[in-house]
Every structure is written in C-alpha cells, then in structure tokens.
Amino acid sequence: MKIRAALGFNLIDYPGKIAAVAFVPGCDYLCPACHAKPILDEAALISGDEFLEYLAGARRWVNGVVVCGGEPTLQPGLIPFLTRLKAADLAVKLDTNGGSPEVLSRLLAEKLVDYTAMDVKGPRSLWAKVSGRPGAEAAMFDGMRIAARFPDYEFRTTAAPVVRGGEEISFFTASEMAETAKMIAEVTGGVQHKYYIQKFVPRKDGLLDPRLESFPETPPRLLEEMKKEVTGYLPKCEIRG
C-alpha cells in the first residue's frame, strides 16, 4: 500500500470519529479543480507499516481512519491494508470517485469499509469536462449504486468552476447542481441519501487547471440557490465548507 501523506488526527474528516487520514497517490480522473493530485504526485511515500506504526502511538484515543487520495481503489494493496485496519478494530471511511465498482463490491462484501464518501463530479451533460474521464459514466453509475449499500455513506459534489470550452470558465449553475442530484436519485432509485454541496476553495499551491486558481470561493448565495433546487430531488442535502 502506497501512502503519500498522513494527516494529524481530527474530528472533521470522519463524522463522529477521531480519525487519522491516509492520502494515497494516483488517480484515473483529471478533474480541473483537483488540488490533491499535484501535491500527492510529489510527496514522499510512506508504507502501510509506517502508517500503522504512526497510528499505534495514538491508538488509545483514535478510533477511525480515513483513506482518501488520489483514488484509493486503484491501489493493489488497499484490501490487505484495510483488513489490517479492521483487525485493529478501527472504523474505516473511504473517499472515492466511485470509478472502480468491482473494488467497491469487494470492499462491501468483505465488510472492510464502514463509511463511503463518493464524489459525484457533476451532471452527465458536463461529465467529461468535470471528471476528465470521458466514457467512464457507466462505471461511475455502478459505483454509485454500490456506494449506497454501505452501512453509512454520502454523495457529494464540489460547486467548482467548470471549464466549459476554450477560455469559458464559470461556476456550476444551480440547475446543473440539481441535474446532478436528479441523476443520483435516478441511478440509485432512491432519494434518502446524504448529499453535500461542497464549497470550492481555491488553493494557491496548485490546482490541476491553474486557471481555476484565480476564482473566488463559491459565493454563499449560489450555494443557497443550489441547495434550494437540489432539495427537490435529494431532500437530505446540506452545504459543506
């Protein structure tokens, strides 16, 4: 298992747990608003053993681990690593783009993940532009259906600027966010999912598409408009960030 960074224990990344965070490198998407990929591609590697040693020092009060990235489901060592975390009686949260449904199925069957947070990058009409993975929608739809079967889970979308073509870049509109929520409801056949609209926060230390670095945070009024429209499809919608 390759880990690029371990974040200090906190109460934010895993609701209800005191959790350590393991960032893994590598991702098959190319989201223009990604801030993780450029950082993780350069950070030094930590082995699964080193991460577990790091955890051991704080084991008395840490009760969870968040595995995020990058895209953890691409790591060949993920299943043995999670097996070790579960054997140590730690709750596991997985942050994923949902693009590897066969891995998610295995994690579900082997009860290796307690909480799945799946990023849904945007509506189908903008999928290629916001994910950088044209043609991956079918896998992502399967991923969504499986994510909704974990003991606890959420879907989330970052209200980021969208590169619409050429130099035209603008934030998701409220109706595009509603289109995303409608797609989640239709694909999963349910509406009772936790769904978070996440505020875009520009990182000056590098986004995959540097043109997005000059954008402000998602305006609060736009987030509220999004929530109002999304609630018509997914009533358990909240703004995060």
Ligand code: SF4
């Ligand atoms: S934001 Fe996109 S490119 Fe970055 S790690 Fe997540 S899925 Fe991959």
